[in-house]
Amino acid sequence: MSLLPKLPAEQQLSCENCSSQRHAWFEKCNQQQLKSFQLYRNAQCFIEAGNYLFMEGETPRAAYTLQDGWAICFKSLANGRRQILSVAFSGDYLGYRTDMSVPVDYSVMAMSTCRICTFSEKNIRQLLLKSPLLIENLIHIQEKQAAACRTRLTYIGQASAKQKIAFFLINILEKLERRGMDISQDIDFPLTHEDVADAIGITSVHMCRVAVELRKAGIVDCRHNHIQVLDFEKLSRLARVVF
């Protein structure tokens, strides 16, 4: 756990102005509700790239909303490898368990500077008691995460390396687009070839080979902390072979 100290009040984002509000636990809540829920926020803080929000096996007595930045959720294996389960963006709700005494079964690491909003076990319980809508939203979030995991599982199990890469990138691009980014431009992309490789279950060397191929084919250029889509249609077609 390497959270930086809680931000002073004047630097905190109010829920009404939070950019993640449309994607987060509070989706569908009105301004009135947002204002009342805000009292149950425990802390806002920054966490630098490379640091853990929490590690597999820990039992953080809180859940977190990622307000801004990139984070990865992953599992580590006995042989030193890791499987990246998902890439989290603004609005993603991380670390929730009904029973907070149960350890988390995956780690979360910041890939860029992240702004985090914390809710303690106690406050979450009170929020859930206070509003049936929040329970509904929670179940809905779980459903979406489960569906995403099923989709991931399917293309990792069945697709070729090239399709996996295309699918993985498209997924991220769509998420970014939903958050208002122009994906026809060159975009900051704080994942290395190795990170992408660990997400789709191939080696970084092979990832590189295919990345070169995709670049030379004029489809997508992804390296050195940047991604530039060269032909969205082709990229999309590659990914869509799967479903």
Add this chain to the structure above:
Amino acid sequence: MSLLPKLPAEQQLSCENCSSQRHAWFEKCNQQQLKSFQLYRNAQCFIEAGNYLFMEGETPRAAYTLQDGWAICFKSLANGRRQILSVAFSGDYLGYRTDMSVPVDYSVMAMSTCRICTFSEKNIRQLLLKSPLLIENLIHIQEKQAAACRTRLTYIGQASAKQKIAFFLINILEKLERRGMDISQDIDFPLTHEDVADAIGITSVHMCRVAVELRKAGIVDCRHNHIQVLDFEKLSRLARVVF
């Protein structure tokens, strides 16, 4: 949808006597509660091996508890392949969505004769209103399913074919054991090599090769609708390389 007609009252299992009660949506409910919830059951029926409970893209206005039998959840791909997401046993809760107008994103097929208990959209809503414990259980079920999906994703992404097979089989054996089966005996196993292969993302030919290898190494014998564990310790060690 190939559900057989609803069973006549005298052939229906009461919730108190249902073998799946400890694993299902009603876990932690007392006998009193079970009795009152029973009124919200819509139908019990059988479904034969090879038939669908529901197909990807359908919008069944119900959720189902698998009381008995083997079923698989899977996604189909454009290229004719499929990814088996999970194998379901007695007590597993299938097809639930908060919003039943949303199509399911995977199919469920019976692999042996299955006894199914149906709950309609309307009755589920009333049950959830009636008891906070059921909401809690629902969230808990979702959490467990999500954790299982993460685990599956991890070993499919990172393990060798031999480890994948070992892990897959151990998982099933542990589930069976929790349901009271003696896994040191020869066990009915209604999955073909091809089914297992589709679950772990390899071809049936390769599955067969590794299966022969495992058998000759005196670890496990899995073919022709049977599985016989020859050396649980070795099988377990193979699987445990992953985590």
Add this chain to the structure above:
DNA sequence: CGGACACTTGAATTCAGTCAATTCGCGTGG
């Protein structure tokens, strides 16, 4: 006993991993 389906095996091929050596991009400090 015959047919269907599952399982098995071999040979050739392809895809992806391993190892090792450069090269590239970028930030740091002289």
Add this chain to the structure above:
DNA sequence: CCACGCGAATTGACTGAATTCAAGTGTCCG
């Protein structure tokens, strides 16, 4: 501004794992 150093990206040669295609054999069930 340039040299240096570091991590990331790239490349080649080789190895190994898994797929493909094709031809069996085995097992179950009617």
